[in-house]
Amino acid sequence: MLSQTTSQTTKIIIGANSDIAKALALQVVEEEQSQLIVITRDISFYQQAVFEKCQIIAVDDYQERTISLVVKDIESNNQTAISAVFLCHGLLHNAHITPEKRLQEFSEQAFLEVMKANAMTPILWLKHLTPLLKSKVDCKVIIFTARVGSISDNEIGGWYSYRTSKAAANMLIKSAAIEFKRSAKNIKLISFHPGTTDTPLSKPFQKNVPAHKLFTSEFVASQLLQIVNKTAVDGEASFLDWQGKSIPW
Numbered sequence: 001m002l003s004q005t006t007s008q009t010t011k012i013i014i015g016a017n018s019d020i021a022k023a024l025a026l027q028v029v030e031e032e033q034s035q036l037i038v039i040t041r042d043i044s045f046y047q048q049a050v051f052e053k054c055q056i057i058a059v060d061d062y063q064e065r066t067i068s069l070v071v072k073d074i075e076s077n078n079q080t081a082i083s084a085v086f087l088c089h090g091l092l093h094n095a096h097i098t099p100e101k102r103l104q105e106f107s108e109q110a111f112l113e114v115m116k117a118n119a120m121t122p123i124l125w126l127k128h129l130t131p132l133l134k135s136k137v138d139c140k141v142i143i144f145t146a147r148v149g150s151i152s153d154n155e156i157g158g159w160y161s162y163r164t165s166k167a168a169a170n171m172l173i174k175s176a177a178i179e180f181k182r183s184a185k186n187i188k189l190i191s192f193h194p195g196t197t198d199t200p201l202s203k204p205f206q207k208n209v210p211a212h213k214l215f216t217s218e219f220v221a222s223q224l225l226q227i228v229n230k231t232a233v234d235g236e237a238s239f240l241d242w243q244g245k246s247i248p249w
């Protein structure tokens with residue numbers, strides 16, 4: 001039974017080795033009322049003293065079996081209501097994937113890998129976490145997507161796999177929100193576009209980004225925490241940018 005007598009709540013950051021996630025974690029540990037759980041494949045950043053009171057969960061992969069085991073572990077050990085989950089997964093490029101400029105660059109293998117990381121992995125976490133998130137306490141689930149996942153905003157094309165994976169994530173979020181309106185009324189789903197942020201994900205594509213439009217992870221994390229506090233649980237999914245402004249789906 002979750003403790004409702006204390007104002008302490010738990011926040012979970014998943015894919016916590018993302019640069020934005022790390023900045024988020026550093027800000028959440030400063031919140032007196034929050035307990036922090038981080039989940040990542042690389043826990044080295046979380047070996048610092050500042051995280052000594054956090055639960056740090058290392059995973060080998062993001063297969064559904066792994067996700068299910070981690071959620072069972074949280075269920076057994078966590079005593080407080082969960083007020084926020086940040087799903088920070090994102091794959092744009094790696095050693096063998098480059099975002100496509102032209103349709104002729106589209107690749108079956110790259111598409112599947114990008115879809116899995118950006119759309120399937122976050123929804124698997126949501127599936128397994130939902131029973132733990134249902135409570136009398138408001139719970140915001142933030143799924144990192146991107147403005148390029150907006151179908152109506154797509155005016156320049158390209159980046160076929162990444163765009164599609166983020167649009168797919170948005171459709172999964174929309175559908176889950178419809179279900180939650182009936183069955184998990186305390187959960188608010190937010191699809192979040194951080195803006196171009198100086199991280200390994202955007203590094204190769206920063207050349208033409210004006211300095212004032214390239215954000216630090218610290219700035220984006222602080223914006224996001226304010227947005228999460230301000231956004232009401234209203235039975236709808238929201239697609240929001242770093243300013244808290246709505247983006248057309």
Ligand SMILES: NC(=O)c1ccc[n+]([C@@H]2O[C@H](COP(=O)([O-])OP(=O)(O)OC[C@H]3O[C@@H](n4cnc5c(N)ncnc54)[C@H](OP(=O)(O)O)[C@@H]3O)[C@@H](O)[C@H]2O)c1
Nearest residue numbers: 015016017018019020040041089090117144196197199202
């Ligand atoms: N940076 C930008 O300019 C920008 C712009 C728009 C949207 N976004 C979105 O914001 C989010 C965070 O981005 P970031 O810039 O902080 O990224 P980052 O520093 O490159 O971090 C990558 C993140 O993706 C996870 N990841 C990488 N490969 C994966 C895979 N194959 N399967 C599952 N998870 C995988 C990592 O998990 P581990 O912790 O396990 O390593 C980590 O959470 C992403 O969704 C990204 O698409 C970023």
